[in-house]
Amino acid sequence: MQLRNQVEWALHCCSVLAGLPAGRYLSTKVLAELHGVPKEYLSKALQGLSQAGLVESTLGPSGGYRLAKTPGQITFLDIVEAVEGKTSSFVCDNIRYNNPCLRKGYRADGACAIAQVMWDADQAWRDKLRSVSLADLGKTLRKTVPADILDKTQGWVLERS
Amino acid sequence: MQLRNQVEWALHCCSVLAGLPAGRYLSTKVLAELHGVPKEYLSKALQGLSQAGLVESTLGPSGGYRLAKTPGQITFLDIVEAVEGKTSSFVCDNIRYNNPCLRKGYRADGACAIAQVMWDADQAWRDKLRSVSLADLGKTLRKTVPADILDKTQGWVLERS
DNA sequence: CTTAATAAGGATATTTAATATCCTTAAGGA
DNA sequence: TCCTTAAGGATATTAAATATCCTTATTAAG
Ligand code: FES
Ligand code: FES
Numbered sequence: 024m025q026l027r028n029q030v031e032w033a034l035h036c037c038s039v040l041a042g043l044p045a046g047r048y049l050s051t052k053v054l055a056e057l058h059g060v061p062k063e064y065l066s067k068a069l070q071g072l073s074q075a076g077l078v079e080s081t082l083g084p085s086g087g088y089r090l091a092k093t094p095g096q097i098t099f100l101d102i103v104e105a106v107e108g109k110t111s112s113f114v115c116d117n118i119r120y121n122n123p124c125l126r127k128g129y130r131a132d133g134a135c136a137i138a139q140v141m142w143d144a145d146q147a148w149r150d151k152l153r154s155v156s157l158a159d160l161g162k163t164l165r166k167t168v169p170a171d172i173l174d175k176t177q178g179w180v181l182e183r184s
Numbered sequence: 185m186q187l188r189n190q191v192e193w194a195l196h197c198c199s200v201l202a203g204l205p206a207g208r209y210l211s212t213k214v215l216a217e218l219h220g221v222p223k224e225y226l227s228k229a230l231q232g233l234s235q236a237g238l239v240e241s242t243l244g245p246s247g248g249y250r251l252a253k254t255p256g257q258i259t260f261l262d263i264v265e266a267v268e269g270k271t272s273s274f275v276c277d278n279i280r281y282n283n284p285c286l287r288k289g290y291r292a293d294g295a296c297a298i299a300q301v302m303w304d305a306d307q308a309w310r311d312k313l314r315s316v317s318l319a320d321l322g323k324t325l326r327k328t329v330p331a332d333i334l335d336k337t338q339g340w341v342l343e344r345s
Numbered sequence: 346c347t348t349a350a351t352a353a354g355g356a357t358a359t360t361t362a363a364t365a366t367c368c369t370t371a372a373g374g375a
Numbered sequence: 376t377c378c379t380t381a382a383g384g385a386t387a388t389t390a391a392a393t394a395t396c397c398t399t400a401t402t403a404a405g
Contacts, residue, residue, distance in 0.1 A: 025391095026185045026274050026302075027363065034298045035279060050380070059282025064365050070382065083373030084379045099301055112273070113187050118196060121220025124336040136324040137195045140260055141187075144312035151305035163297040175285040186362090188392065211351070225394050231353065244402030245350045 026107060029068040032060055033106045034099065036069065038164070039180060040078065041094040041157040047184040048080070050087035057180070068106055075105035087184075094157035100149055112148075113141035187268060190229040193221055194267045195260065197230065199325070200341060201239065202255040202318040208345040209241070211248035218341070229267055236266035248345075255318035261310055273309075274302035 036054050043049060051069055055062035069088055072078045079091040090097065115138035120129065134142075165173065197215050204210060212230055216223035230249055233239045240252040251258065276299035281290065295303075326334065 024185055024187050024268050024273055025271075025363095028275070028277060029364090030274070030302075031277060031279060031298070034302075038298065048380095052380085057283060058279045060279060061365060063367075066381075067365095067383090073381085080381055081373075082371080082380050082382090084375065086373070086380045088381085099305070107185050110186075112185055113191065114189070116189060116192060118192055118219045118221060122218060122333075122337060124340050125333065131329070133328065136321060136328055137192070137199065140313070140316050140321070141191075141195075144260070144309050147312040148305050148309040151308040152301070155301050160297060160301070167294065167297055168292070172283075172286065176283055179285050186392095190393090213351085222394060224396075227352075228354090228394095234352085241352055242402070243351050243353090243400080245404060247351045247402065249352090 024112060026103070028060075029065075029071075029106050030103055032058060032065055033068045033072060033102050036065075036088075037072070037077070037090070037097065037102055037157055038160055040088060040090050041097075041161055042177060043089060043180070043184060046089075047181075048085065048087035048089050049180065049184050053087070053180070053183040057176075071105045072102065075101065077101055077105055090157075094161060097157045098153045099155045099160075100152035103152055111142055111145045113138065113145060115141075185273060187264070189221075190226075190232075190267050191264055193219060193226055194229045194233060194263050197226075197249075198233070198238070198251070198258065198263055198318055199321055201249060201251050202258075202322055203338060204250060204341070204345060207250075208342075209246065209248035209250050210341065210345050214248070214341070214344045218337075232266045233263065236262065238262055238266055251318075255322060258318045259314045260316045260321075261313035264313055272303055272306045274299065274306060276302075 035058055039054065039057065040049060051062055051066045054069070055065045058065075069078065069080075073080055073088070076091055077097055078088045080086065080088050115135055117135065119131075119135050133139075196219055200215065200218065201210060212223055212227045215230070216226045219226070230239065230241075234241055234249070237252055238258055239249045241247070241249050276296055278296065280292075280296050294300075
C-alpha cells in the first residue's frame with residue numbers, strides 16, 4: 024500500500040504557493056522545474072487541487088495557480104484527499120457473508136467488527152493530517168531550513184511568478 | 185491507495201484461529217472455503233503470517249495453522265504488517281533536492297518537514313491498529329454477532345479442524 | 346511401510362492501477 | 376493577432392496486485 028508520488032508533489036507545490044505574495048500566480052511549468060517532475064503529469068495533480076477548491080487558476084501569459092484560501096485554512100488532509108480521494112484505505116468485501124453456515128442473502132445489522140477497527144485507524148490517520156495546516160508547515164520550514172536557502176528559492180520563484 | 189484484499193482475509197483467518205481449542209490446526213482449504221476466497225492465493229497470506237511468527241503450521245492430514253501466541257498478544261498491526269509490510273504508506277523521493285537553487289549534491293540535516301508530517305500520520309494509523317488485539321476483537325464479536333451464528337460457525341470449524 | 350494430505354515456495358499468467366506522454370480546446374494577456 | 380497557459384480527453388508504458396499452477400518435503404493416518 025503506497026500513496027501516489029503526486030501526493031508529495033502536491034504538498035510541495037502548495038507549500039510554495041503558500042509563500043507567494045497576494046495576487047501572483049505560479050505556472051505548472053515553473054512548479055515542475057522547481058521540483059524536477061514531469062510537467063504534464065504534475066498538471067493532473069494541480070487539476071485535482073483546483074477541483075477540490077484549494078487553488079484557483081488563470082490562463083494566459085503570467086497565468087498559473089495560487090491558493091484559493093489562506094494557508095491556515097488548508098490542511099494536509101485537504102491536499103492528500105484532493106489527490107488520493109476520500110475513500111478509506113481499507114476496503115471490506117464482506118467476506119464474512121461467504122460463511123457457508125449463513126443462509127444465502129443474510130445481511131448483518133452493522134459493519135463487520137474487523138472493518139470497523141480498520142476504518143477507525145484510517146480515521147486516526149486522517150485526523151492527524153487534518154491537524155496540520157500549510158501555515159503550520161511554513162512555521163516549521165522557517166525553523167528548520169537554512170534562511171539562505173529559503174531566501175534564494177523565494178527569489179527564484181518570484182522572478183517566475 | 186488501497187490495502188490488499190489479503191489484509192481482510194488474514195484478519196478474518198486469525199479471528200477464526202483465535203477461537204480454536206488448543207492443539208487444533210485449521211487448513212488453508214477450510215479457511216478458504218469459510219471465507220469464499222481462492223485457496224492458493226490465501227496460502228500466500230498465511231505464509232506471511234507464518235513468517236511473521238504469528239501462526240505456526242504443521243504438515244500432513246489434519247495439518248494446517250494455529251496461532252503461535254495468545255489472542256491477547258496479537259494485534260491488528262501485527263497482522264496488517266505481516267501482509268502489507270512495515271514500510272510507511274508515504275514515500276519521500278526527496279524532490280526538495282531538485283530545487284535548482286541548491287548546489288548539486290546538497291543534503292539537509294533532517295527529514296523534509298512535509299515527509300515528517302506524513303510519517304507522523306502513518307504512525308498514528310499504526311498506533312491505532314496496535315491498540316486492538318485479537319482478544320479485543322473476540323469480545324466485540326461476541327457482543328455484536330448473534331450467538332446462533334457464532335455457535336453454528338464454531339461447530340462447522342471444529343468438525344474440520 | 347505406503348499413501349494421502351498438507352505447507353512452503355518458485356514460476357508464471359492475468360488483471361488492474363500508477364505513471365507518463367501527447368494532443369486539442371478555450372481563455373487570457375501582450 | 377499571436378503566444379502562453381489551464382483543462383481535460385486519449386493513449387501508451389510501467390509496476391503492482393491478484394491469481395493459478397506446479398514441485399518438493401513433511402507429516403499423520405491407514
Ligand atoms: S467482512 Fe470485511 S472486514 Fe469483516
Ligand atoms: S522532499 Fe519528500 S516530502 Fe519533502
